[in-house]
Structures are given as C-alpha cells and as structure tokens.
Amino acid sequence: GGAFKRTVTMLGKNTDADREKFQSEIDEIHHLFKQFVAQHRPQLDLEKVATGEHWFGGDALSLNLCDAIGTSDDWLMARR
Numbered sequence: 001g002g003a004f005k006r007t008v009t010m011l012g013k014n015t016d017a018d019r020e021k022f023q024s025e026i027d028e029i030h031h032l033f034k035q036f037v038a039q040h041r042p043q044l045d046l047e048k049v050a051t052g053e054h055w056f057g058g059d060a061l062s063l064n065l066c067d068a069i070g071t072s073d074d075w076l077m078a079r080r
Contacts, residue, residue: 034046
C-alpha cells in the first residue's frame with residue numbers, strides 16, 4: 001500500500017506526518033463542502049453560520065439553512 005493508505009489508526013502508531021495528512025484531508029473536504037453549500041444556497045450568509053455552532057428549527061429557517069420546517073411525512077404528502 002501507499003504511504004498514506006491509512007493515515008490515522010486507533011490501534012497502531014500515529015506519527016505527526018499521519019496526523020498532518022489526516023488534517024489536510026479534513027480541511028479539503030470542509031472546503032469542498034462549503035463551496036457546495038455556497039453554490040446551492042446563494043442566499044445563505046456562510047460566514048455567519050459556519051461557526052461550528054448547531055442551528056435548530058426556527059433559527060435554521062431564519063438563517064436560510066432550510067426552506068421549511070416539517071416532518072418527512074409532510075414532505076412526502078406534499079409531493080404525492
């Protein structure tokens with residue numbers, strides 16, 4: 001296998017290089033996720049909501065993190 005086939009393990013030894021590679025991968029995924037969100041929710045103030053906090057219910061709605069609040073049954077019934 002390659003040098004970074006498994007970068008961080010719970011059972012083996014983790015080197016500084018392994019941890020740095022793992023963090024780099026996490027940072028890249030986070031960046032791609034933020035690009036995806038910005039593209040598909042242009043009305044969203046990404047800097048305001050991308051703080052690590054959790055947003056629930058009415059707060060998520062007012063911040064444009066969701067389009068509506070409802071149950072999965074509500075969604076299915078609206079589309080039948």
